[in-house]
Structure formats: structure tokens, C-alpha cells
Amino acid sequence: MSNSVSDFSFACDVDADLNLLQVSGETSALLGFSTSEMVERKNYLHRCGHQDDLQALQALCETLPNSDTPSLHMRLRGKDKQFRIFWVSVTAYLQPDVISLSFVDVRHLPHAMTGLDSDIVTVLMETTNDFIFFKDAHHVLLAASQSMVSLCEPISHWREFSGKIDYEVFPESLVENYYNLEVQVYAGESVAQGIQPIIRPDGTQGWVDNRKYPVKNDAGEIIGLYGIARDVTAQVKALREQRLAASVFEHTSESIVIVDAQANVLNANPVFAKTTGREVNEVVGKNLKEVRHGSDGDEAFRRRWQRITDKGRWQGELSVQLPNGQIKTEMARYNVVKDEHGKDMWYVGIYTDITTIKNQAKALEYSASHDQLTGLPNRTLLAERLAEALARAKRHESEVVVAFIDLDSFKLVNDELGHHEGDQFLVETGKAMRACLREVDTLARVGGDEFVAVLTDVSGLDEYGPFLERILEALESVSDSTGRFTCTASIGVASYPMDGTTAEELIRRADQAMYSVKQSGKGAFKAYKAI
Template identity: 45%
Template sequence: MTNSQETPQNPRLPLTLQLGNATAEEQQRLMASIFAHTQEGIVITDAEATIVEVNHAFCELTGYSREEVIGHNPRLLQSGHHSPEIYAALWQALLDQGHWQGELWNRRKDGRMIAELMAIWAVKDLCGAITHYIGIFSDITASKQSEQRLQQMAYHDALTRLPNRVLLLDRLQKEIARTDRQDILLAVCYLDLDGFKPVNDLLGHVAGDQLLIMVADRLRHCIRESDTVARLGGDEFVVLFADLTRVEECHNTLDRLLRVLAEPYTVSNQSVEVTASVGVTLCPQDGGDADTLLRHADQAMYLAKQTGRNRYVLFDAEHDRQIRAHRDQLSRIDTALDTGELRLYYQPKVDMYRGTVIGAEALVRWQHPERGLLPPSEFLPVIEGHILMVKLDHWVFTEALRQMACWHMQGLRFAISVNVSATTLQQAGFPDWLAALLAAHPQVPPQALELEIVETIALDDLGRVLPVIQRCITLGVGFALDDFGTGYSSLTYFRRLPVRTLKIDQSFVRNMLVDTEDMTIVEVVINLAQTFQRAVIAEGMETALHGAALLRLGCHCAQGYGIARPMPPEAFPEWARGFTQHPLWAAGMAFEGVLLINVEAEHRTWVGQVDDFVHGTLPYAPLINDDQCCRFGRWYSQQGLLRYGHLATFQTVEPLHRQFHQLAQELIGLHTTDASAALARLAELYAVCDALIEHLYRLQKELLAP
């Protein structure tokens, strides 16, 4: 292969072309000429998929120079358009057959997506071992775009750009086939507008067409990527909700769909209102072919019109039973609110660095007379998006302010955060209602109340939510962005949100000690908060070690079971008075040994990657540094050795650490020659990793001892 001094015009290729009696030098010269002047992009990697050479056409097609890609993995071109399964199948074909051919969407250096027709070959030596991979590709973006335009014309409605009947039937048949193979549900919803004809007759067909376009846009925004909305003609639409695991998922989406469609439209400078009647049928319970499902949904739609319009009706009798059960649940929760069965529990928030209690989060519980104390997961999903959620939120705010007033009268100055739902936040009168509630408790400073909103609520409808947030802030209350990192975080939107606190989602915090990616996410969120001058708090902190790791990353505040479980209000003051700082947190900001906390996450991640590779679920060998080059190895041989090299416990760590890295690399190499032997020895790697972590904890305990 080429070295860094060779030019792309004269590469030494890992192939030879047998041309009659041509000498090896002539063959090499001819290959170099083909490599340099062909219009197709060519990329050559070594057996570990590291790029060793590209031709001029590659650089033209991708926008990367030769120097920018040499030594890198071709995955730098990945667009994110394809699933991991596509690449796994590609690598499996290379391993099994020695070649692969197909189409891929990749991304140029300038960010533009390009479609490529690509062929890849594995090059083997005389012993049959793979030495290189060669990929040759051409740009077929123009033809793919032309194909997409033709498909758009053939399969989409000209007015609304939605799929037409032809494409709907094709997708419906495919979804029916999927329900046969998988344990999932498909909902077919036949929708007809209520009141469309008077608008069309009064304002004209042009206005009617504008209204249909607006309806189509609202429908698009009410569905997920896996769903389909199509126009059959006139004011009739069909929506397919795929991949449902529970019927209730369809209910919540349809409730929102009807609510969105019923909002006023401005057509020809006039405000008009239309609603929708929807008939719903489920597959596979109600027939197994497209015509039957559409007919049943159409029948249910007419029933919806007959029973009052602006509603949905299910064709399936079992589904009707579930609707009644859902209504019963709503009624039962409503009764629980009226009869005082709901309770507020409070989970403390602490500043680990200062060792102080800074407040609490109010969390709702249901003291059910028959079932006992129920967590919110047992009843909140039932009322999600329902107007009953507004009633519940109002109760939570009222009860939290009442409790804060009691504590303030006792001299306990606790700040309280309260979760607010999207349904409540989008109520036009919410800021005024909150202002009246604060005025009713003058002893509670508004600054002591914080409203927690989830990321998706804030970003789904920023234009509508932002003025509400700003009006509330003028009252003195603050806002926190909850579950940060779990949604589609956008810096453009985020910097416009006047929130004062970011809450790191508990799913990342809980796994940060055993998953380097979660550790990285936590660190990124902390740095983001600091950059934008926001406070940051971690939820889901389950152990003192989690707290020490958070302190080292720059996050001082946390809540979670590692601090305290949610407790009734009468228990909170006593707990707060008895709270003391954990010794590990007191040492956490200055003690360099806290670096050891990250070791478990990094090394267990490597074990998982080796496991996946040996089992064949990871198509490429994981990159594991040797024991001297990993982060812990560098710390051990430098600062660690200087400070703690005299300790016997410290000295026992190094052999285990070296053994771990050597064994991991040995299993990776063994897998290519004897996969079964590598699989049989996988347990050794787990055992060595466990022993290493155990010794590290012993060392940490010894170093932290007074």
C-alpha cells in the first residue's frame, strides 16, 4: 500500500492485473493509470477498514482531500440515512461471499447527501486471509432524484402532496403483512370533514382547496414517521397508525388529531371552522385484507357522523369495550381528585459540594382505597392530553403552594419544583390563574417556585409555548427543562428558551458508571448548561459514586434514590435537618482518584463490544487501546504511580489491567481464526474485568480513608 510520501497519481495498489506477458512493472503502471483517471470513486482500506488510499474521483465526489481521509474509517461518509442492520448485512456479505454491491446514501464534506452505486470486494492473500477492501462507486444522485419526482407524480395527490389511493393501498398491504409476522396492531382511520361543503359553496373552490391543504398539513404534524396519511378525494382522508402495541396509543393520537383539526382556519381572510368524523378499525382483529379494512373504517366513520360528529368511532366491538374502560378510568381519576385521594410527595434536591438541601420536587401519588399507594405511571398516562390533566395540574400547584406556605411559616425556606403538562401550559388563561394562586399565598416568594417542562413540550410548539413561559417568568417563577437529552435537542431553539435550569435525564445518570456513552452525554449536557449560563441538576442519582462522578464533571446538584426517596410532606423537614454531606462528595472535588470511577464504564463498554464482535453482532473489530494508552493506563503510569505507587493495593491493579487489555486483543484476533474458541474464552474476559473493578474499588476505598 502507499505510504505518506506517495502521491495519489502513482499509488501502489494491493491488486495486480494479469495482461498477457506484461511485466509486473507494466501491470503496476497500467493499474496506477486506471486508478488515477477513472471517473468512478475508488477507496482502498486495510483489513481493519482503515482507509489507505483513494483516487482523484473519490475526492471530487466526496469533497474530502486525500489527506483528510487517509487513516480514517469510511464511516465518516455515513449520512445517517441507513439503519445499522444495512451495514451489518454489508459486512456479512463481504465475509461470506467476498463482495457486496448495492446503493448507499452518503454525505459529502459540505453536508450534501449523495446517492452512490457501490461495489466492494475483499482482497485476500495466498493463504485466504483478507488483506484489503476495495470500494468503487459512482454518483447516481440525479437519477435517484428524477425517480423520486416520477414517484411523487404517480403516487401522490396533486393538491395536498399526500399519498393517493394507489400508494395508500400499497402501504396498507405491506402493513397488513407486517401484522401477520409481528405481534403488533395496525389502525386504519377513515376521516371525513364536517362542515366542508358549506365553506366550499360559500367561499368558492379555490378557498376549499386552500382549506384542504391546511387540513393535510395539520394531519402531517399529528402523525409519526412510521404512520401514513393519504387523501382519497374530496374531503376524505385515511390515516394508518402502524407499530401499535396497545390500543390506547391510538386513542391518545386521535384525541389530539380531532383537537388540532377543530382549531379555526383562516381562508380568504375569513376564519372558518371544520371538524372531522373518524371511523377506526384494527388489524388483525378486524379482517386481513385492505378492502375489508377500508370498508369497515368507512362504516364506522358514518356512525361517527350519526352520533354527533367531531369524534371517532371504532368498528371493533372489543375496542368499544376498551373505550368504555378508558372513560371509566378517567371518571375514577376525576373522582379521586374530588374526594382527596391524591397526595403530593417530595423528593429532596441537594447541593453535594456544599452539603446543603436546596429544595424538592413535588411528585403526585394516588392513595387508592383498595390498591394502596400508586405511582404516577399507574394513572398519568390515562389522562395524558386530556382536559382532566389540567384539573390535576391545578390541584398539584394549589397543594404545593399550600405546603410551601406552611413550611415558610415554620421558617423552612424550601424551593419547590412542579411538573406542568403541555395541556396545561397551552391553556390561554394559565398565566393569569398562576398569578392569582401566587397572590393567594403572599408569604411564598414566587422565586421559590420552579415549573418543570419536558424538552419535547417546549420544542414541539415553541411559538405558542414561549409567550406563556415569558408571562409566567414576569410573575417571578422560574422554569427547568426536564429530561434534557432525550428529545430532539436543538441549540437554535434551546437558546431561545428562558429556562434557568437543565435537568439531566435519569436514564443517562443511572448508567453513566457503566456506559461511556452515557457518561459522555452527561458531560456534554453539563458543559452545555455552563456555556449557556444555566444551572444544571442531575436526576436519578442512585449511589454516592454517581455523586462523586457528577461533581468531577462539574455538576453540584442532584436528586435520586442515592440521596432520598420521595417522602410525604410531614417527613421532609426532619429529613432535611438531618441531612449530611457524604464523605465521598467532600473529597470529590479535589481527589484525583475519582478518575477511577470512569474506569468501570470504559472497560465494561469494551467487554460488551468484544462480546458483540465474538458473537457476530458487531461487524467490525472494536478498537481497544493497549494498557499503556487507555486513559486509566496513562494516569496509572504517570500521576498515579508517583502518588500511590508505594501502596500494595495500587500495585495489584497493574497486572490485572494489563491482563485485561491483552486478553481482549487476543480474543479479537482469535475470532478471525477460530470463532468458537474465542466464544469459549469470553467468560475469562468478564472475570478479569470484574477482578479489575473490584481491586479499583479497594484502592479507592483505601485512598479515601481518613
């Protein structure tokens, strides 16, 4: 070993478990530990050696003295926690269980690669956009392109790479990937390739297609390697987005379909296919109307599709019948996808099942407009229905009858039998009265035992009287569960436009007429004009 190399080497004896027995050489300059500190740390190789290399060294020691190649690369951490790479020669002593190891810093080993200082290499290093580099047979950089400077904060010019190892210029987390590719090349692979991460000085991450090739001498021996890494960040990002989109396409709970301008299915996800009662391959190639909108009329589908192709987008609610006969409400959204020249390529349709939401909305709307006990319209819906009836009557010069109904002696049912029995009594009276009216008429519960009926398109007592007679008669058949109480009612009537022109006037005057009935004996009806 020459004097110059010996300045960058050290030796040690270890036992069969690779614990240090003695150390000599330039450990302080190479690792930051003195020889005595090294000996004190008997398990230094285990604590500071790279685990992959430590396992390789242990395997090599087990073959001594029969190994043909008793040497290998080993990465050791110095006091500064950074890895150095050493070329380790292994010798077995005559005494049992003692092994001699000689470590040389690979940065100071001679190399056989020449010609890297030529004008051609210089032009290549300074002009290429790819990341190009040369290394000797021990992972040491001999040259690297100026483009690589943008990845290595400690480096300002491409010539500064010479004599350095990757651990000096790249984050350690990245070097592991780079190093492993080189191990493959040194082991005889004709090319080692991988899509590997890079980290720029500003902290952003990218990706390179990293390929490394062996450099051989005339005897076919590997004397180094060269590598070409191309930035493929945009491609990796696009591929990830495609994979994410494909995953969403496959696993989303929404129905997704892709169609051409003629509404022929190009692709669909499993959820869409399931709603048609078919497999995906059975849907592709079919027309959208056939597989998804068979219940739509031809003209309705044609108009909708025309809007989609004309405007490039469409959104609306659709009622769809599934193969099992179930009716669902869906929110359908269609959008055009254009190519880089702005030409329409295809249309993406997304169907979201909003049946539950619609049902919940209907339930909330019903709850807000109907009496919770009887299910009849409440004051809010009564006001809407009466306003509509008056507006229609005004347009057609027709009449509207408002009947204010108060159950007689209902308080006795509550007091004698309790609220539960009273509630059931109200439910039954509501059913009995509702059955006496037409579908176009309204019966609302407006108080504890007070109801209002709105009858439309009736003219005079001769037309509305029979309805009220039927109500009084039907109520007589209603009784509580014990049979002790039967039902009668007092009904007051006000007519539009004779007794009033507003809802407030009509309800007030019907109420007044009802009180007149109460005072004169109950169980009857009377018009406002008769009081």
C-alpha cells in the first residue's frame, strides 16, 4: 500500500461477531473517532456500519479462508453521522476467531477510467439537460453534468463533483436508492434502471428515470460506470393522476359513463353498469338511451342530448327505473372533454343517487306543512291552498267556501279518558271528515279540536250543503274505544266573494258563524250571512 493511500486508511482486528479488538491508523481524520474511542466502542461496526454491508461482511467472514474475493464495499458513519464508503480487505489470522480488516477511503483509491477531461466530455457536461455522471469502481464520482448542480446545494460547478461520493452531495434517504442500482452494475448487470426520487434545494420533490451502465476495460473487467438520469416528474405526476382517476372511476359510489357525440358508450364504471343490470363489457358499445334511459321518450332524450352537445354541459334531476323495478331520483351531470386543440373528444356523465336526500326533503316539507297527529294540512299549508283557491276563483269568477269546524264536547273525552284516547279520537274524526270531501278540497287541523275545510267550485248552499251534511253524519259514527262518547260538530260557513275577499276575512267570518251554531244548539252548520 502506497504512503499516499495509507494516509486514508485504518486497520482493525475483530472477533467472529465483528466486535473490535484493536484499531490502528487514521481513524480520527477519516471518521472523527480516535483509535482509543474506536476500541472503547467494541460494537462500532454494528452501530455505525450500514446494515446491508454488515450482513455482507459477516457472510464473507464465514467463508474464510476459502473466499476468492475477500474484499467488499462498506459504509460507515463518522462522528458527524454521515456515511463514508470504504474498500475493505478481509484476512483470517492463524489464531482462531480473529479476523483482520483493512479499510481504505474509496475517494483516495486509484481508478482506471481516463479521458474524462477531454473537450468532448466538457461540452457534454456543460450543455446537456439530462443528469449525466461517471463513477469509478468504488461509487466515487469522477464527473457530473452541470445540470446536476441544480440538485446539489453544496456544489456550484460540475467539476466540483470529482472525488465525491453521493453521501456528500445528496440527502441520505435518496442515496440508498442510487447506491443499490450501482451495486447491481458492479455485480455484472448490463444496465440497472429505476424511477427514483430527487429533492431540489427548495425542498420540492421530483422523479428521474435513472439508468446506470458498466464501463469495462479491454479485458472485460468493470472499471466504473456511467449514468443518465432524465427528469420524468411531469410523466410520473400524470401517471399518478391517471391511476387516481382510474381508482376513483372504479370505486366511487357514483355512476360514471363516458360516451361519444352520438351517445354511444365508450366506457363505464361498475356502478353504472350495475344500475343497468349488465356488466361493463355489455354496456360498452351500446347507446346511452338503450342502456340507461330506455323509459325516456325518444324526443325527450333527443332534446336533452342536443342540449349536452350544444352547450358542452348539462345538469338536471332524472327519475330512473332500475332493472328490479325500483324508482330512484338521480342528479345527472354531463360535461364535454376536449383535446389539446379544443375539439370535443367525448362526454363524461356522472349520476348521483339523491333518492334519500329527496325523500328526506319531502319528509321535512311534509312535517312543516302537516299536522303531526292527524296527518292533515296545518295552518301553513291551509294558507297556501286557500290563497291558491281564491286566486283561481278570482280569475274564473267562481266561488270558494270556507267551513270552520269545531268538535262539540271534545274536552270531555280528554278529561275522562286521557290524552292518548283523545288523540286517537281526533285521528278518527279527521279521517271521517276527509272521506266526505273531494280530492280537490282541503281539510286542515288548525287547533286542538278545530278544523277548516276549503271547498272550491261550489255555488251556493245547494252545492256545498251536501258535503257538510255528510261530515255531520260521518262524525256521529265516530266514538271512543269505550263507546261512551260520540262526536258532533258545530260548523260555520263563509263564501267568497259574498262574505269576504281575503283569507283572513273568510276564516274570521266562518269562525263567527261557528260560534252562532254553538249558541243555538250545536251539531249543525250555518252560513255567515244567516247570522
